[in-house]
Amino acid sequence: STEDLDLASVYVSDAQYNRNICVDTSPRAVKLYLLYNHWFLKVLLYFFILLDLSLAVFEEPAVLPVPSWATMLVELLCLLVFTARLAHYAKVIPRDKFWKDAKNICIIVVLMLTLVDMIIYGALRAADCSALRWSRVLRPLLLVNVTEGRQLRRAFRSIRNALPQIFYVFLLFMFSVLIFSLMALKLLGKRGLKTIDGSPYFTNYLEIVFDLYVLVTTANSPDIMMPAYNSSFVFAIFFIVYILINTYIFMSVFLAVVYNNYKKHLKEEMRQLVRAKRHKMVRAFGVLQEPRGEGLEPGVTQANWNQVVRLVRPDMSNAHRELLWSVSDNKNQGFIGKVAFVQLADLLNIEVITLKSRPHPLYRLCPTLYLSGPSRLLCRLVQHRAFVILFDLIILVNAVFIGLDEDNPMIANSEWVFLALYLLEILLKLYVFEPRAFFSRHNFWNWFDTIIVVSALIATVINSAMKSSGGYTSRQILDIVFVLRVLRLIRVVDSIQRFRTIINTMIRIGPAILTFGQLILVVYYVFAMVGMELFKDKVKFSEDPDDPEKLFCGNPRLRGTAFAHLNYCKNNFNNVVSSFILLVELTVVNHGFAIVTHASARIFFVLFHILVVIVIINIFVAFVLEAFFVEY
Amino acid sequence: STEDLDLASVYVSDAQYNRNICVDTSPRAVKLYLLYNHWFLKVLLYFFILLDLSLAVFEEPAVLPVPSWATMLVELLCLLVFTARLAHYAKVIPRDKFWKDAKNICIIVVLMLTLVDMIIYGALRAADCSALRWSRVLRPLLLVNVTEGRQLRRAFRSIRNALPQIFYVFLLFMFSVLIFSLMALKLLGKRGLKTIDGSPYFTNYLEIVFDLYVLVTTANSPDIMMPAYNSSFVFAIFFIVYILINTYIFMSVFLAVVYNNYKKHLKEEMRQLVRAKRHKMVRAFGVLQEPRGEGLEPGVTQANWNQVVRLVRPDMSNAHRELLWSVSDNKNQGFIGKVAFVQLADLLNIEVITLKSRPHPLYRLCPTLYLSGPSRLLCRLVQHRAFVILFDLIILVNAVFIGLDEDNPMIANSEWVFLALYLLEILLKLYVFEPRAFFSRHNFWNWFDTIIVVSALIATVINSAMKSSGGYTSRQILDIVFVLRVLRLIRVVDSIQRFRTIINTMIRIGPAILTFGQLILVVYYVFAMVGMELFKDKVKFSEDPDDPEKLFCGNPRLRGTAFAHLNYCKNNFNNVVSSFILLVELTVVNHGFAIVTHASARIFFVLFHILVVIVIINIFVAFVLEAFFVEY
């Protein structure tokens, strides 16, 4: 029946996409589940999650200020969408399964706490009291706990599994920092040394611990060493031993521990995924199987199989589907057994590249012309190695022209020549190669070329039109033209085989970098929200160059510090955008920005360093290492 | 005959220590070779290599100035020793093998070039011309090419093998830096932005390339970004993308490539070592074998075997040797065949820990007393878990006391109490455990404890004696006392099992870190010698706080720079010690120190970064990773 086919297609598609959802088997639940997995609803959900997260741009402290009733209305709308999505999910799976799942409980708690927070905030603001939107730190939890956040949850599980081992190494590392600090206090504290700004050097134990912790990140090297080194070069030995042990050995040990756990965990997860996939396919088989007389195992007929595959992958061509069937039913029985059926989930994921060369459309239109002597010569020329080398040379000449001054009219006009040449190249290739094969999904560079050249053409035409009409050139469009011009040069590396392998590996890392991007987004968001509440307006940036407060970033405590001197004022927590950029800077080099505000604020920065640099960045490095070992 | 036994023992000992030397088989050569391997001659050789290297301390630009005839006389002596050693080696191996070995040729060339350089230098100095001791950069080659530098040569081979792959990734990385620089020039160069010191921002392409290269090392983050970020936060995206690609992805790819090559190379080297070892043992068997009647394979008698083992390991006890024989001759035939004989090289390397508990010397002296009730109770108390916890608590209290002010007489006297307690602990343990077992080679922590406590006792006694006699306390002795006191605290981590595994892994990394130390020494030495010739006295450090030149480190070009402002004047190439310390700083954070002198000097710093940070540090990290994967 259609209901059985629907149910079977649900199992197959869950197996194909590694979804681990225990769908209710009633026909109504199956219909709702098909709707639940519709791409449009998923896109809508992610749109509202991003909208909810991006509210931080408009809320106090805002980049673009908007009345708080407006942001709260939008947030209410988001909450409604999330509730509707959760209610939809509750209809799809059995009730007891729903309430046993921590994900759903987490979403419900977040939604309720957000509502409570909004009510309290509204009431306090109505009464003109100061209020705090503390539930904002919970927002990223929605991104983690929605049904589609599987990869992200896997990354978090990977971190959680590595934590106990990291913790023990971290204790040992902190012990080492404490011992070295004690030694520094005893060796250097009593010598009456002074830092550059004249304050006593290494006299307070907790300050030393913090300074030496920052030294591990190499952010305050060599500044922290200079007063001791200036007094005697023997003290340099102390710092060198410290850096060897704590920066080089301990940081490598952290990477080793994280990498080891990552590999172990990855293997275990893969095993579980394969098991779950098999389980789903066996259930689909159970729904579809038909008896086949005595002595024979039950099987699935080709007709049923076809219908299920058509439901799971409506876009698949008949030829492709028949290929898959003939792979499964290799004895040509019109029936397949359990083992052959279970393979289907993997078969569906294999991308079949149609190797059968289609004739070129021009050949179909006018065969005599396309096969004539000059046309064949052209095809041979374009496919020749020299054609590639010629265009590599053109790219290199183009690079030199880009570097020259574009105010020179000769140089400015040369851009048209280069654009024409690149367009000609693409057209020639399209003349020679079948367009659908040329633009097939795995031809990354053809897509890259065409998009870059066509957008450069459009941007350049718009730019010229604006220039000739009003004489006014938009800076933004000019920027885009420049960026596109430079990006075009990247193509040159693709002609060298060695580079292509390295770049292909990097491109294949791409999708996983997206997961890491989400992971980082979640952690940054939480730290940004907390940071904004704690450090908002402690450091002020002024656009006005004559502002007297510019010398100390609007905070008298910063007068004369290196922070103000180096004009770091814009590195602050005054809105969500500058918070995010500051957190990126802290990831790269954990400068002691903390020193500028209250000493207790250092805890924030040390926590951030432990979580982001020691844990997440190491997982990222472990991931890149593993990806390269598999590819190479 | 004795000659055969000598030859066989040479083969066995070469196999045991993985020496790969083709000794001449003549009795005279064998005798000379035994002398060549004498520990005293090796120590003497390393002493003269170190002496030769440390001449840099006394030569111009000197830490401790000495007339140049004196250093040249010492260097001549060193050259003589190296020549003698090489001549000795030439007598040991066949002539054609000697001249085919690149190591020997290299040493001869270095010796000759050094001699030529010394003659030229001497002549030029005699004629009062300026002269350059260029052969000093060749000195570390001696360390690499002496027969004993096997591990170091292996490390260099490992680097050489990784170079082609690193090179391709490096090209791609540089291409990426160049493309980003071009984009920065086009996007930011025309906006009229200014750096903090008012110079134009991102207008010179080569400057941008250098600045962005330094950004990869994170040394100039966020300074390099601030002018653009202050003008608009959109530009921060450019820098974030740059750091993601070039710092995080490319640097991880470098690590992946180095690690991959390291593993592959390690496996190949291990295979070759095993093959060479087997080959040596087969030759030793060929010398020792005796026929054993018809139908039986030839073998080695126990008498011959015993004599060879006695020659190879004169320190081995009879019991240990008999154990090894019984392992080899497991059928008790009095003869062993080829297979059993070949195993000997590995058997010799196995450390046999005598598990048979020896009676305590006090028990032998006075059994009744040692076995009496109170004595047994004491033994049980010391072996109890509470005893360990008690002393951990004492250590923690001690840590607090160290942190307090030692000018307080109560605190100062408490040191005697703690010292007494630690001594008591060691004495009690020696009462309970058999001393030779307590101080056996694998009991790292017992050795550590005893050495630290006894030296602390001696230093404290000397310190008190000096204080009470003259009232004058030597700062150096006080420093030693402090360091020893703090080091004592390390013991506390050993009581926790988890920490012990991590620390034991780190201790086992120790010997290999020595090889890396030599590798780094070689590279640093070459860079220090070149750096001193190029940058000597460009930056001056003055001890006098009132020196007007202090504000710009004695170089007018540094007036107003951050380098002078941050008081980095002692980071210079004015002598070999400060050069080495500067190179360590550059390894940690490759600050653009180059900016301070001529722009072409940047090449020096980029080269150093590529070689030390991208190649050597990554090999070190790969090594630590591998060591931890094996242990965990």
Ligand code: NA
């Ligand atoms: Na750094």
